[in-house]
Amino acid sequence: MPVVAGLLIAAWAESLQAAVPNDLASYMPEETAVYVGWSAWPSQDRVQLELAAKLLESTSERQEGPPRVISVILLDLLLPMSNAPVGIGLQNIELNDGAEVSAALIAAAGPDPQHYPQVVRGLIAECGDPELIQPLTIKNVQFQQYAVPETPFKFVWGVHKDCFILTLGESAAAAVIDTMNGARPSLAASEEMKFDRSKVQAKLDGTFTCLYGDVQRVVDIVKGVVAAKAKGLPEWFIPLIEETGIASVRSKYQHFEERDDERYVRIFAHVTGPVRGLLTLxxxxxxxxxxxxxxxxxxxxxxxxxxxxxxxxxxxxxxxxxxxxxxxxxxxxxxxxxxxxxxxxxxxxxxxxxxxxxxxxxxxxxxxxxxxxxxxxxxxxxxxxxxxxxxxxxxxxxxxxxxxxxxxxxxxxxxxxxxxxxxxxxxxxxxxxxxxxxxxxxxxxxxxxxxxxxxxxxxxxxxxxxxxxxxxxxxxxxxxxxxxxxxxxxxxxxxxxxxxxxxxxxxRLAYPLVLGVRTAFASWAEPAGAAIDFATMPPWPEARELVRVHVSTSIMDEDGVILASQGGDGRGPVMTRFANAGALFGMSWPSLSRARELAKRAASMANLRAIGEGCRSWAKQHGGQFPDSLGDLLVEGLITEKMLHSRRDPTGGVSYIYIPGQNEKSDPRNVLAFERLYDDKGTNVL
Structure with a gap:
């Protein structure tokens, strides 16, 4: 059975490569303003991501709230997406009649087409109300939708042609379906993207990551947002766009490739207007x-x-x-x-x-x-x-x-x-x-x-x-x-x-430090199966062979500006820096939360001590009697309004309960005031 299962998975992977294009810009609508896509992450980035995932997995049982969400995003979304084609695009942002954002994520669905939809439902269960999830049909494709309460945002997701689709807004989903079905032109087929890719000699048949921006469309979007927020464009806006040279840039394209364990980077800014402002550099x-x-x-x-x-x-x-x-x-x-x-x-x-x-x-x-x-x-x-x-x-x-x-x-x-x-x-x-x-x-x-x-x-x-x-x-x-x-x-x-x-x-200088850090991470994540792996950190003689000198050049030709580089650390992660940062944040969240909670408790106790001092000052002027309420102390200026509010109190009201009828001769074990109870972790008492 294991052999049969392995053959089935291999056959699925082979069919997926044929069914899902390596470049998902071919599924993104032509009017996309900003696009990020990859065929797969570079091999060493994926190794780093897997280590980060194991670090999170080893602490997952202790996670709740934001770190739990980060864990799900990293383990269940980013990790499988790092090994398959993905495209993310922003089509439009409008703020005229409320806020409307059109954006889409397309990813190869993988062997389980329902994996990503289930992850999305799980995230909604963590952050919102899953009862609000509703079915939706767009262009004869079955989707699910979730309208975020008290916001204009609606998430739409489903599976079509072996691809998982997640969009903001129904119009974005409809545009993606039309593009996938060949009913509207794609971004990859646009003359502008094809020209940009030819300038950087982009290869789309291997491991690559690309970023594309239709600069003038982005400028139009920014104009609309600024005009909606400011009730019109400021006088300086148009001159600034024109004189800085932004209006002269038609598009910008960045391409990252991995060839024979060496990184190649090419960046091209297509200049079609006067060379001025920043372009004079x-x-x-x-x-x-x-x-x-x-x-x-x-x-x-x-x-x-x-x-x-x-x-x-x-x-x-x-x-x-x-x-x-x-x-x-x-x-x-x-x-x-x-x-x-x-x-x-x-x-x-x-x-x-x-x-x-x-x-x-x-x-x-x-x-x-x-x-x-x-x-x-x-x-x-x-x-x-x-x-x-x-x-x-x-x-x-x-x-x-x-x-x-x-x-x-x-x-x-x-x-x-x-x-x-x-x-x-x-x-x-x-x-x-x-x-x-x-x-x-x-x-x-x-x-x-x-x-x-x-x-x-x-x-x-x-x-x-x-x-x-x-x-x-x-x-x-x-x-x-x-x-x-x-x-x-x-x-x-x-x-x-x-x-x-x-x-x-x-x-070579960084190797001893990185070796110690990665060993510590492997130990930390050992409960999740992490181990010291030569693929992650080989011996120095082998690691040295993977490193090239890094050389970069920048030029301006008749079509625009080209920045190019190659070499460097062939094992150095690019995209996983973000994933590692998320993993470390998720793992350190419990400690950070505890430290923040202790700081809030200390500040609240200081408020109670100030209330106690105010009561003593009141007693000296009123025959040893304490005041009838905290309001009396406030009127006399013995405490401030701020002292009545705890940073732990989510309501913003008076955070302390005062027990009147006591004096200086009352039993010192009596409770004079205490903070309201917000959770099951106790409270401060005076």
Whole structure:
């Protein structure tokens, strides 16, 4: 029998692959504004999710309320959905006549078509009234519906063509059924999504996750929501959308793929209008090999970017003035005030002193650890002027400090024919000494003069040509790193931004910590069958083989902006970060709830003590007699209104019962006041 059952399951899985498309955007209506879909989660994400599920399962008997709901969502919905095609789409939001949200979730139903409908009914039983569930027929398909009391929201769910369908609203369900039946065009068949996918070279036959946004439709939805809430669009809304560049973006698409245990990410923004606002960040000159030659071949990480800060600031100011003139005026006034304070204008004097190339990196030869050795190498168009401004900043800072002994002291060092400037804070144990040095048309900034000096060695040793692999180790750059070269060649270019990280080194440093945490989780979840698993955490030599260097590029071509990356930790979870967060929240909820309950009890006891003190003060003025009611104490100002309300009281009324007719000579064991009883866990007594 087990063999027969296994064969049946295998046959079902094979038929499911044929019946349910890998890309459920083909079942989502074309007018979908926002879409998230996957064929399945990456293998390591699923492993992480299973561990999170076992953690929750091991504590499920102690759960109630919100953690129970999280447990059901994670164990009974997300876990099975992680291994099959799923699509989630938002069609519309309207607030004109009440609130109406049209959204849909479609998932491969699995071997038990009634599994997901039963889970939904269970969630409603946990959070609402299952008696309100009613049958519903849409397009000859049987559904169930649940109208959330005192809200305009209605959930509709059912099964059609081997897919579970859950929607907000009947219209969303009808649109999905029509799309599945071929009666209306699908999102996957839309020209816009097909174009976006072609730009990122999306492959839909393997393991992938995608996110799509019809930006202009989203803008229309936001317009409607804002207009309904504010009784019309604010004057600044349309100019803001246009001048920031949002109106120029037709759509945005993100695609995540897993190929041979390596992650590939591509993001495309389809630009069909003027390049302005935020989009000018990518309308820059491309980086050259010479720009990257300053980075060592064994860098921990680096990020290089071309951006003209002076022009970018002018664009930000222009957008601000167009969208909100009064805000633009305040920005200009603030900039003028800063110019008076520092003696120079950041916008007119400082930013134009820089070129458009910026390279930030850290490497072993910098002498730091991951970030402490980091230096920023920037182009400068006026070295002498930049030096003068930096010196003026120090002088102004000292003037602001007055005659205190904690002065910012500027010092200099000579190194390899270059003058390194650095500053220390006098009479304080400050562990950094910010430094800078001008080398030709570049300025190097670092946290220490030593790290600046190390970067000077690189600039002096770097060849002026593009000859392959220099013999001098000090002259070897990131361009001589074979993994970086190979990854860069496979990514879009020429790039205005390039990133790199030695993920293998970073993962090696994190491995001992992650190993301990995952072992602790496996022990915690052992009652649910969890165990230490090499699939989850292999030995380091094997884990190391799964890690690639991470390289990213960003470009702007005639169609828009493309950001791409590949490599990194092949085992690092992406989607399960959310699942793990939910699991940890669910498991820690009992402790958090208990701590919150104790805090509320302590606050309530403080109220009762204040009432007791008020009674004593009253007795001193009334021959030793206590008041007839708590109202007497309130009138005399011996307690406040707030002291009559407990944070544990859900009614918001007076939370304490007072027993009158007593005095200072009454039996001290008598109860003078007590808090109302809200549950079976006792109460506070005075």
């Amino acid at each position: 990518w309308k820059q000159a491309p980086l050259t090999d010479e720009d990257l030659r300053v980075v060592p071949d064994d860098a921990y990480w680096m990020y290089a970017r071309n951006v003209d800060l002076a022009a970018l600031w002018q664009e930000v100011l222009r957008v601000t003035k167009e969208a909100a003139p009064e805000v633009g005026a305040r920005v200009e006034a603030g900039e003028a005030a800063l110019a008076g304070m520092f003696g120079f204008s950041i916008v007119r004097d400082l930013l134009p002193k820089f070129g458009d190339t910026w390279v930030l990196f850290d490497a072993p030869q910098q002498g730091g650890f991951l970030i402490t050795g980091a230096v920023l190498v920037a182009e400068t168009t006026d070295a002498a002027g930049l030096n003068a401004i930096l010196s003026a900043v120090i002088a102004r800072t000292n003037a602001a400090l007055g005659g205190t002994e904690n002065r910012v002291v500027s010092k200099e060092l000579e190194y390899a024919g270059h003058r390194i400037h650095y500053v220390v804070v006098s009479a304080l144990p400050v562990p950094v000494a910010p430094a800078w040095c001008i080398v030709g048309q570049r300025v190097i900034f670092g946290l220490y003069p030593q790290t600046v000096a190390a970067a000077i060695r690189r600039l002096d040793a770097a060849p002026a040509t593009t000859e392959p692999a220099p013999a001098t180790p000090a002259a070897r750059s990131i361009l001589d790193n074979p993994e970086f070269r190979a990854a860069r060649a496979s990514l879009p270019g020429p790039a205005v931004g390039i990133g790199y990280a030695d993920a293998r080194l970073l993962w």
